[in-house]
Amino acid sequence: MRINCPLCGERDRREFYYMGAADYLDRPAEGDLDGIHKYLHIRENPAGVTRDLWHHEAGCSSWLVIERNTSTHEIHSVTLASEVAK
Amino acid sequence: MIELVAKSPAEGLLPKTIGTLTLSEVTPTIHSIAPLKGARLKDFPDVGKSAPYKGGTLIWSARGQYMLLDAPTPKIKAAITDQSDAWTSVTLTGDRAQALLARLCPLDTAKMAPGDVARSLIGHMSAIIIRQDAGFQIMVFRAFARTLVHEMTDAMTALAARQNIPDTSGL
Numbered sequence: 001m002r003i004n005c006p007l008c009g010e011r012d013r014r015e016f017y018y019m020g021a022a023d024y025l026d027r028p029a030e031g032d033l034d035g036i037h038k039y040l041h042i043r044e045n046p047a048g049v050t051r052d053l054w055h056h057e058a059g060c061s062s063w064l065v066i067e068r069n070t071s072t073h074e075i076h077s078v079t080l081a082s083e084v085a086k
Numbered sequence: 087m088i089e090l091v092a093k094s095p096a097e098g099l100l101p102k103t104i105g106t107l108t109l110s111e112v113t114p115t116i117h118s119i120a121p122l123k124g125a126r127l128k129d130f131p132d133v134g135k136s137a138p139y140k141g142g143t144l145i146w147s148a149r150g151q152y153m154l155l156d157a158p159t160p161k162i163k164a165a166i167t168d169q170s171d172a173w174t175s176v177t178l179t180g181d182r183a184q185a186l187l188a189r190l191c192p193l194d195t196a197k198m199a200p201g202d203v204a205r206s207l208i209g210h211m212s213a214i215i216i217r218q219d220a221g222f223q224i225m226v227f228r229a230f231a232r233t234l235v236h237e238m239t240d241a242m243t244a245l246a247a248r249q250n251i252p253d254t255s256g257l
């Protein structure tokens with residue numbers, strides 16, 4: 001598996017570390033207990049397209065949002081998390 | 087009075103020549119430069135590049151981070167730390183340096199031009215890899231000096247051994 005880092009280019013999977021669902025970018029409002037519960041614990045587990053956070057740990061150290069397909073292993077897009085979370 | 091002795095990270099381990107390759111230690115002064123928001127980065131290299139800088143070399147080393155080798159630090163809005171003692175730096179020179187790195191690094195280093203810089207792995211160690219005219223400079227954290235020398239000289243030995251085996255694969 002290869003991931004095309006927007007900064008470094010196409011790199012081997014072993015340079016990256018999985019950091020959880022991209023839901024982590026959408027912080028709930030302070031005091032929204034239900035929202036915080038969902039933010040921390042409730043995850044979709046789709047057979048299909050999903051969005052994750054990955055860290056280019058052994059590369060440029062960017063956090064990335066990766067849209068990929070859990071059934072086909074296709075990677076649809078790789079975006080800097082800083083662009084997504086602007 | 088205790089007399090402290092300064093030692094380079096790979097002191098006593100290098101240089102080593104095995105087959106066509108030579109691994110040597112270099113000890114540049116190293117400053118990490120992390121520009122703050124709004125800093126004017128005149129003459130700073132692009133991602134994956136290096137540039138001559140005030141008699142030394144400025145390399146891109148990660149997202150928002152540069153390493154200045156062998157040069158006085160610039161006066162810009164940046165977090166600057168002296169990391170001269172924090173890294174082990176080696177140079178790999180000689181024929182088949184790329185074949186050697188193919189055994190240790192997930193990058194295709196043949197695609198790197200002189201001055202190109204990559205952040206990647208040597209074995210399991212996070213490394214800065216700089217393509218030079220005569221080979222490669224490789225930097226890992228200081229504590230990995232012995233592991234780096236071990237991994238690289240092991241691979242050099244294996245590569246040299248292979249060169250003496252006739253190729254009967256017919257490929």
Ligand SMILES: [Zn+2]
Pocket residue numbers: 005006007008009056059060061062
């Ligand atoms: Zn990267």
